[in-house]
Amino acid sequence: MSGPVAPRIRRITRPDAILRGEETGAGPTYLLLHAGGERRQVWRPVSEVLVDAGYRCVAFDQRGHGDSEGSARTLSACADDVAAMLRAEPPGSVVVGASLGGLAAVAALTDPAVRARVTGLVLVDVVPCLDPSRVRRFLDSVGPLGGHTALVEDILAQVPRLRQVTAELDLPVLLVHGDNGSSLTDEDVSQLLHLAPHTTVRPIRGAGHLIARAQPVALARAVIATTTAWR
Known part of the structure; x- marks a missing residue:
């Protein structure tokens, strides 16, 4: 590997927020969307592997996170931001979304014009067929939600629409x-395969919910191994 590459700063002005991000590399693009409570920097070890393989990576702090402004209270606001990023x-971008990022990506793909700009979707430890009770128990087990309780409840209310879009x-x-x-069970994976039979599933050994933190190199390699054929 060639080592870390200095990121180039990105900025998108939305009607009610400024989104700040960064990009590295050159070539086909991966748009990397972090989980709730995370920041764009979580993707840097993943980006190093992707850039070394000849790809370009773009990562923004989602609204209400990191250096980005705005309030993350509804999934539709996050989805509209993803659409603006695309x-x-x-x-031809491949969208890689972890947890909140994956759900925001699915919601953004409701718009055919947005969908036409995307080559494929990578969901990182998240599925659209969420079980509200189990999600709440899982989130309670990992710690306080801070200011994101309203967003969680809004997402859970959107599950039927997310299933339909998928x-x-x-x-x-x-x-x-x-x-x-x-955060996923075998039943979650089975439900996703029922909704989208063309889905490829890749488990990552030694990782929990936040795979970009726990196993960034394995995550990047899994992404490359599957999505290279999508280009």
Whole structure:
């Protein structure tokens, strides 16, 4: 590997927020969307592997996170931000979304114009067929939600729409999930495969819910191994 590459600063002005991010590398693009409570920097070890393999990575702090402004209270606001990020990129991006990032990506793909700009979707330890009771128990077990309780409840209210969007997706999908402390069950994976039978599933050994933190190199390699054929 060639080592870390200094990121280039990115900025997108939204009607009610400024989103701040960074990009590295050159080549086909991965748009990396972090989990709730995280920041864009969590993707840097993943980006190093992708950039070394000849790809370009773009990562923003989601609204209400890190250096970005705005309030993350509804999934639709996060999804509209994802749509704005994709409009700022050349067509053909692969979207990689962890937890909140994955759900915001699915919601953004409701718009056919946004979907047309995307080559494929990678879901990192998240599925659209969420069980509200189990999600709440899982989140309670990992710590306080801070100011994100309203967002969680809004997301859970959107589950029927997220399921419908996923069932209608005509894009390739990759689900990467941990095998140790993951938020997902075998039933979750089965439900996703029922909604989107074309989904590829790749478990990551030694990772829980936040795979980009626990196993960034394995995550990047799994993404490359599956999505290279999508380009």
